[in-house]
Amino acid sequence: MSGLRELKKERTRRRIAAVALRLFAERGFEAVTVNEIAEAAEVAKVTLFKYFPTKEALVLHGVGEEDLAGIVAARGPGRTPLEALREHYRASAAEPVADAEALVAQLQVIFASPALSDAANNLLYGQRQALARVLANEPGEAGEPGEKGELGGPEKGRRDLVAALTAAQITASMLTVQEAYFCDLVEGVTPQEAARRLGEAVELAFDLLEHGLPNRNRREG
Amino acid sequence: MSGLRELKKERTRRRIAAVALRLFAERGFEAVTVNEIAEAAEVAKVTLFKYFPTKEALVLHGVGEEDLAGIVAARGPGRTPLEALREHYRASAAEPVADAEALVAQLQVIFASPALSDAANNLLYGQRQALARVLANEPGEAGEPGEKGELGGPEKGRRDLVAALTAAQITASMLTVQEAYFCDLVEGVTPQEAARRLGEAVELAFDLLEHGLPNRNRREG
């Protein structure tokens, strides 16, 4: 099980992904068949599907793989989930992105294809559910220790609902913030400027989450 | 273009949907082929796809067809978007559901199939985007009239972001509330009780949206 095999595998994987991204960028996601990709990457179709389970996965590797649930579960003592997540996004907005050019190409392909956008959206949905599970197992608000621990009838249901709503709002907000960031990049904003806006957006999003939505646009007469 | 033709069309449509739902409920979504459905419904496969654009649509007709954007756009004077939506959901929680049994069957099929759950999720995503567009075109917070109307550079971006975040939080919350309702139904809660819980959940969800998430579960050292 030594190096050469692993090396070739990694190279093949990269080659397939790169060829796919290039073809998709040239002609659009739906206009390229997996047969073409396999041929251009000089592998059998079966091999391609051993590396990437679906055609969508050829583009979506690395998208939506952040582990929000893990971040909340592993937060330091004395931190709320919201604080932990704000910190995390603040940090990742601060550090420069690895390969901006490739990222932009990837995002353009994704945004240009409804099928891909849908698939990306569904990846985020999994995050939401995982986060909801973690939040539901948190000790209750301010941690009253009187609740017998086990399932508490109607109170349990309410706690779960609050957890689910919290998770839903957080993930939806983070998705929106990331979308805005991606849009900036795709529209040609420099990575530095996009990162700055991302930082601002994170703070704004968490402020809204903590303090509530503006509820003032009453319609005049 | 008079009655008989339309009548038969409607009947065929219903027959196809009913047959599909029955087969899916019996054997699961993925284990039934569209050929079987067409055969059982006594139509050609082509005809089936003329009525329903995809296999998923056989189950998802009527799901996620609420027009949140329309509700917000058509709200009465002096109402905020949040108020209008709260009112809408309050009202729909109050009125009894048409055919509870069919609804439960439909929901069970959807929840049992990841592909269907994903498709349902994507329908909601469209709602979110439509709602964001409507909110972005609202007059700004408290309607300051000094902004020149047209695009306002950085301020425009911030307004759009607030609108997108608002829409994201609202739709995510409503999705969660509906999911909880559906779960109640699927788990055998009576329609009346489920409706009562739905009403409570709506109020809770909007309270959280307006006043912010509870930010108190600090982790004790």
Add this chain to the structure above:
DNA sequence: TACGTATTTGTACTCGGTTCACCTAGAGTG
């Protein structure tokens, strides 16, 4: 070198969905 195993490959298949040429049945007209 030679052997065992992981990986790749070609072929043929299933299933969702579409295209196309043809045909039926209902609607309108005399």
Add this chain to the structure above:
DNA sequence: CACTCTAGGTGAACCGAGTACAAATACGTA
């Protein structure tokens, strides 16, 4: 009632994503 016109249904062939399987190849190791 007979005649035509046409919306809509039909069968058959087709396409692309994804899978099953057995044969072939390349790597790791003795």
